[in-house]
Amino acid sequence: MHEKIIILDFGSQYTQLIARRVRELNIYCEIHPWNKCPELNENTKGVILSGSPFSVRDAASPKPDLTKIKGKLPLLGVCFGAQFLASNFGGEVLPSTIREYGRANLSFVDQENILTKGMSEGSQVWMSHGDTIKNVPAGYKVIASTKDVEFAGFEVENEQTFGIQFHPEVYHSTEGTILLKNFLVNVCGCAQDWTPDSFVEETVARLQEQIGDDSVILGLSGGVDSSVAAVLLHKAIGKNLHCIFVDNGLLRKNEFVSVLESYKGMGLNVKGVDASSKFYAELKGLTDPEAKRKAIGKVFIDVFDEESKLVKDAKWLGQGTIYPDVIESVSSSGGPSATIKSHHNVGGLPDYMKLKVIEPLRLLFKDEVRRIGRSMNIDENILGRHPFPGPGLGIRILGDITPEKVAILQDVDHIFISSLKEDGLYDDVWQAGAIFLPIQSVGVMGDERTYENAVALRAVSSTDGMTADWCHLPYEFLAKVSNRIINQVKGINRVTYDISSKPPATIEWE
Ligand code: XMP
Numbered sequence: 001m002h003e004k005i006i007i008l009d010f011g012s013q014y015t016q017l018i019a020r021r022v023r024e025l026n027i028y029c030e031i032h033p034w035n036k037c038p039e040l041n042e043n044t045k046g047v048i049l050s051g052s053p054f055s056v057r058d059a060a061s062p063k064p065d066l067t068k069i070k071g072k073l074p075l076l077g078v079c080f081g082a083q084f085l086a087s088n089f090g091g092e093v094l095p096s097t098i099r100e101y102g103r104a105n106l107s108f109v110d111q112e113n114i115l116t117k118g119m120s121e122g123s124q125v126w127m128s129h130g131d132t133i134k135n136v137p138a139g140y141k142v143i144a145s146t147k148d149v150e151f152a153g154f155e156v157e158n159e160q161t162f163g164i165q166f167h168p169e170v171y172h173s174t175e176g177t178i179l180l181k182n183f184l185v186n187v188c189g190c191a192q193d194w195t196p197d198s199f200v201e202e203t204v205a206r207l208q209e210q211i212g213d214d215s216v217i218l219g220l221s222g223g224v225d226s227s228v229a230a231v232l233l234h235k236a237i238g239k240n241l242h243c244i245f246v247d248n249g250l251l252r253k254n255e256f257v258s259v260l261e262s263y264k265g266m267g268l269n270v271k272g273v274d275a276s277s278k279f280y281a282e283l284k285g286l287t288d289p290e291a292k293r294k295a296i297g298k299v300f301i302d303v304f305d306e307e308s309k310l311v312k313d314a315k316w317l318g319q320g321t322i323y324p325d326v327i328e329s330v331s332s333s334g335g336p337s338a339t340i341k342s343h344h345n346v347g348g349l350p351d352y353m354k355l356k357v358i359e360p361l362r363l364l365f366k367d368e369v370r371r372i373g374r375s376m377n378i379d380e381n382i383l384g385r386h387p388f389p390g391p392g393l394g395i396r397i398l399g400d401i402t403p404e405k406v407a408i409l410q411d412v413d414h415i416f417i418s419s420l421k422e423d424g425l426y427d428d429v430w431q432a433g434a435i436f437l438p439i440q441s442v443g444v445m446g447d448e449r450t451y452e453n454a455v456a457l458r459a460v461s462s463t464d465g466m467t468a469d470w471c472h473l474p475y476e477f478l479a480k481v482s483n484r485i486i487n488q489v490k491g492i493n494r495v496t497y498d499i500s501s502k503p504p505a506t507i508e509w510e
Contacts, residue, residue, distance in 0.1 A: 002194055002202065003043045005029040005184065010052030010062050010080050011330035018048060018078065018169045020365060021177065027184050028194040030363075033330050034064045046074035046160075046188035049081025051167065052330075055131050056080065056087045057095075062330075063088070074160040074188045076115075079129055082163025086151070090137035098148050100127045100165075103172060106152060110143040113155060115162050115182050119144075119175045125152070125166035126173045133165065160187050196368075196375035200232065203360055207236035211316060216358060217308045218318030220245040220270060221390065222259040225320030225361060227382045228373040232360045233318050234268055235376070241318070242311045243268050246303050248296060249276025249403065250392030252417070253410035262379055275303045276403075283394065283401045289510035292401065296391040305353060317355035321362050322369060324464065366464070386431045387465065395510040399438035409436045411489045412455050419481045420459070429471050432459040435498075435509045443493035454494040457481065460507055468502040 005022055009015045009031050022029040032038055034049075047069050054061035064084070069075055077085040087093040106123045109116050125146070133151040136142075144153030144164065153164045162183065168176030184190045216233055220226045220243045233241045245263065247256040260272045282295045308314055361369055373383045389395055393413070397405050412434040420426040435456040443450040457478075462468035482495040498505075 001043050002028045002198075003045050003190060005046050005048060005188065005190070006038065006040070006044055007031045007048045007050060008034045008037060008064060008081075009050050009330050010034050010054065010064075012051030012053070012078075012080065014167055014169055015050040016324070016327070016365075018050060020367075021169045021180055022048075022184060023194070023365070023368065025177075025181055025184060025190075026192040026194050027190045031327050033328050034062045036328070037064070037069075040068060040073065044073060045190050046076070046184065048183075049075070049077040049084065051079035051081065051128070054080065055095075056083045056093050057131065070161055071156075071159045074183065075162070076183050076187075077161075077163040078169075079165055079167060082154070082165050083129070083131055083133055085156070085161065085163045086133045086136050086140070086154070091133060091140065092135040093131050094134045096130060096132040100129050100132060100149060102127060104146045104149070104152075104166070106144050107147050108142075108145040109153075113143040114186050115155065115164075115179060116143050116153060117182055117186075118178045123175045124172065125168075125176070126170045127166050129165060133163075162187075196371045199364075199372055200235070200375060203232055204236045207233060207358070207360060210358065211237055211240070213240070214315040215240045215242060215311055215313045216316040216318045217242045217244060217311050217314045217355070219243075219304055220259075220263060220268075221320075221388075222251070222255060222382070222385070223320070223388060224366070224373065224383055224385060225322055225369055227263075227320075227378060228369050228376070229318055229320040229360050230263075230268055230270075231266060231373070231376050231378055233358075234266075239269055241269060242308075242314065243270035244304060244307050245270055245272050246300060246307075247272065247274045247276055248279045248300065248392060248394070249406060250279065250296070250394040250401075252388070252393075253414040259382075262382065266378065271307065273303060273307055275299065278303065279394075280401070280403055285400055287399050289395065292394055292510070293391050296394050300390075308353070308355070315356060316358045317353070319357055319359050321359040323361075323363055323365050326362050384427060386426075386429065386433075388431075388433075389508060393436075395508050396433055397436040398509060405436055408453070408489060408491050409434060409455070412436075412485050412492060415484045415488065416457055416481055419477070419484065423477055425473065425477065428461075429459045429473075430462040430468065431465070431507060432457075432471075434458070437496075441494050445493065450493045452493040453491055454496060455485065455492055456496045456498050456509070458498040458507070458509075460502070462502075462507070465507060468507050470499045470501060473497075 019029050019031050083093045104125055104127050109119050139157045140154045143155050146152050155162050168179045218230055230243050263270045279299050282299045286292050370383050393409050416434050437454045439454055440451050441454055459471040460468040461471050485495050
């Protein structure tokens with residue numbers, strides 16, 4: 001097992017950001033709810049207590065049991081974590097009388113202290129709390145202050161325990177990484193050897209041990225996660241990995257053939273199954289978005305089930321699940337813990353399939369999946385792909401789905417996406433696509449009046465799809481794409497651009 005840092009989560013919006021910063025320093029860490037601290041062993045190099053929407057003064061606020069941690073392992077409390085370390089051990093935390101939100105500057109920083117060494121006087125830090133530490137317990141020494149906050153940082157003497165009331169993980173704390181690195185490397189003694197290559201090596205060895213000579217089946221989607229999961233499994237078990245790539249008739253133009261080709265080029269044992277007609281038959285006449293999603297999910301499971309029965313000795317199902325899908329979140333409303341449900345994915349597999357699930361990426365954030373993919377030389381075309389929903393164009397055709405509408409939308413989408421690539425805009429956009437609208441409108445082409453379909457173009461910027469803003473694409477670019485679509489795609493005489501943000505809109509229209 002790799003050495004690791006445990007982050008105990010008290011529900012702060014920044015907890016995942018702490019984890020990402022730790023991992024950017026090539027140090028492995030895990031997030032756990034504050035009341036479910038895992039077994040600590042010789043691999044646990046230190047613990048970080050996150051911030052929280054709670055105040056330590058609330059009767060209902062989290063009260064972690066730190067007996068096995070404080071004074072025994074390196075410990076860093078951030079914001080709420082620091083205030084808990086003060087209030088619970090004889091200090092005093094009160095509501096702040098001044099605003100302690102946003103930027104502040106350190107008026108004092110202990111240059112000799114192992115945690116703050118290398119940070120400069122005047123260093124900008126990011127504060128976000130309604131309480132402040134008024135008094136620290138005996139044996140606590142101040143190591144950083146701002147004009148208004150005396151105990152911005154403290155050390156507990158004769159222990160490797162520290163607290164900071166600012167957030168080193170956010171970008172606005174300009175020297176936050178220095179502090180985190182000091183804690184992780186100089187206090188905890190982490191080796192910074194959790195690299196993409198070491199991850200691949202350790203994961204491959206673990207998968208080999210776990211799977212042995214069994215066979216694994218895995219559904220490929222053409223997206224980043226399933227592709228990277230497949231390549232890792234392939235490295236581990238070679239021909240015993242059986243990949244299935246289903247054409248649901250709702251993919252992008254030429255995608256089935258081109259993605260299948262690139263998978264074969266990567267040496268994967270992949271079977272392409274053209275099941276479009278089954279999907280179209282099940283979708284016939286359906287207009288309700290949820291009914292369409294369910295129909296697509298059902299046929300997918302049927303096809304996948306049928307195909308997996310053809311694989312002898314298949315005992316495992318490989319999945320591209322990633323870390324944000326599995327982190328157990330702490331409810332900020334004070335209720336019991338809830339597991340984050342990622343997005344509305346195309347159903348799970350039914351129990352009767354009796355396959356054990358294997359998820360080689362379940363510990364990684366999305367950008368880490370890409371880095372691992374790069375270290376295994378996976379094609380940039382796959383790694384840099386925009387996300388694409390499981391039900392594909394099925395949720396971008398409003399109303400009923402017909403093969404003719406799919407063909408029209410594929411052409412429109414192809415023009416939009418290839419123009420983004422041509423103009424060097426593709427990588428600036430998080431996700432883009434076209435929507436077939438259920439309306440027709442009047443137009444003129446040559447001397448003739450037309451009464452044809454309208455499409456909408458959507459391009460958004462986002463980090464995780466949970467919130468998104470519409471992309472301010474250049475007018476000249478939009479004009480060019482609109483002309484191309486109307487001139488080249490028969491059946492379309494009107495193009496609109498979606499300028500809604502999420503929330504309150506969503507990225508997809510259905
Ligand atoms: P929304 O429309 O909810 O989309 O803002 C957020 C992200 O999720 C994708 N999405 C889906 N992905 N199955 C999927 O696998 C679905 O049913 C589904 N619906 C939305 C969407 O493309 C965007 O990236």
